[in-house]
Amino acid sequence: MVGLAGLASRFLPPLLLMGAIFFLSAQPGLNSGLGVWDTVLRKLAHMIEFGLLWLLWWRALGYGSPLPAIAIALAYAASDELHQTFVPDRAGSPVDWAIDAAGVGLAGAAVALWSRLAPERAPRFGAPRDSAPV
Template sequence: MFKVISWVAVILWMALIFYLSHQPAGESSELSSGVTALILSIIEGIVPAAVNVDFDIFHFYIRKGAHFAAYFVLGLFVVNALYASGVKGLRSVLVALLISVLYAASDEYHQTFIPGRSGEVSDVLIDAIGSATGIVCYLLAVKLKHLGTVRLLRKR
């Protein structure tokens, strides 16, 4: 059952990415501008004097950070689903990265058909780095969990 749930999480996350990519440029920019404004207002509330940020530059980094974050989660979900399916080790890393990068490339291609949007190779690279980071974090968590289990067993 866990295997099925893991793959459903992958598919649902891919669907969310597709949905967000399918928004015309105006809607997408409006959403990310709102997120940017919210983050800036939170920062200003914490450190009022420290914020002297160009909104457009910050907005650019928020958009690129969203790419990284979305594919970080996708990398986590894909490698988790592969582990749940019995694919482990280097093979899980390579397959998870391949799935994530192919999806990123197909998503950027898909955006070329959306009014005001474009497909960017740089976004695929950011997505790939996000996926790789998510995969590595997952593997580190598995390793730490295993080390903790081994230590518990040794204490008995």
Template sequence: MQFQKKVVAVLSWGLVVTWMALIFFLSAQHGEQSAGLSEGITEWVNEVVEQVVPAAEFQIDEISFFVRKNAHFFAYLLLAILTLNAVRRSGGRGWISMGVAFIVSVLYAISDEVHQLFVPGRSGQVSDVLLDSTGALAGIALYAIISRWLGRKRKTNNKKRAN
């Protein structure tokens, strides 16, 4: 059983590192490459919006900004969830594990923006770090809420089995 827990912890950290590598890869794309990726996603979002709300008139620039900023938010929401899970699987508990996950996520967001300073056509922005940090906080909150809900559900099921 102890070996199994160690394997799960290592795999959890592997997911964290893999997600960080994906963020790094996307941040290493030149400005033109990044804009091309964003344009493709923006066009897809625009098509979906037009199907859902045909009369809506959105400017493509508005959708592009929305897509780019939400990408930051959700990338770090997921990073924080993966990191908090890895910390918990490694034995961390309570507020300290949440603090560790938040600090790891924010430090990575800062390093990511510094990294972008060295990529042609990209820039590092403090506002993106703040957005990333907000995503990380949301991820930690979501993880905590779901964990609490699952814990209560487990207790209820155990009580039913005991009766």
């Protein structure tokens, strides 16, 4: 049986990341002044943060099927885009959601590749909850 500390160590990281995403999305008109690089870096950051969000939820849910964690990450990406429509100088976009979804997909591909290259160290899709590394 998992105690409170175990639950916190599994569920707190994805919840904290979700809070950070919400906080950053609530900031009106963030701009680094880097021109086109600002857009590129921002989109890359979104891919990384939503890929990480999937990975953290997959870990929190015990490394079983990746589908529940994918659903959570994609639903949160959609809610993030909706949230941005209410923030001054921000706009939610289906294209931005697709970029977030690509980050989830790339994170999944990276885990699949890691599983093939280092199967003894990598978590496996559908692995029993007690056999996956934490």
